[in-house]
Amino acid sequence: MSEKKKTNYKVIKDPKLAPYHIQMDQYCYTVFKATAARKTGNMREVALGYTYNIARCFELILEDSVRDQNYESLQTYIEEMSTTINKLKSIELV
Numbered sequence: 001m002s003e004k005k006k007t008n009y010k011v012i013k014d015p016k017l018a019p020y021h022i023q024m025d026q027y028c029y030t031v032f033k034a035t036a037a038r039k040t041g042n043m044r045e046v047a048l049g050y051t052y053n054i055a056r057c058f059e060l061i062l063e064d065s066v067r068d069q070n071y072e073s074l075q076t077y078i079e080e081m082s083t084t085i086n087k088l089k090s091i092e093l094v
Contacts, residue, residue, distance in 0.1 A: 017061065033048055066084060
């Protein structure tokens with residue numbers, strides 16, 4: 001019989017990242033978004049992507065956060081991305 005290896009993962013869950021959080025294990029980082037199920041309204045977590053790089057996690061969060069709405073112009077879209085980038089940069093590491 002083959003022995004299953006347990007995956008030991010850690011979570012980065014900061015209110016400043018909400019509704020997102022990052023899960024990491026020995027293989028990769030996974031970005032999750034908490035969202036309500038359409039039919040029941042129950043909260044669930046959706047994986048946005050898997051990456052080996054923590055910086056890519058923030059790119060995934062940025063990309064997803066600006067997809068939630070329509071934009072009247074490219075300028076408005078870029079401004080919204082800049083605002084989100086600045087929010088991410090303002091997270092202080094203590």
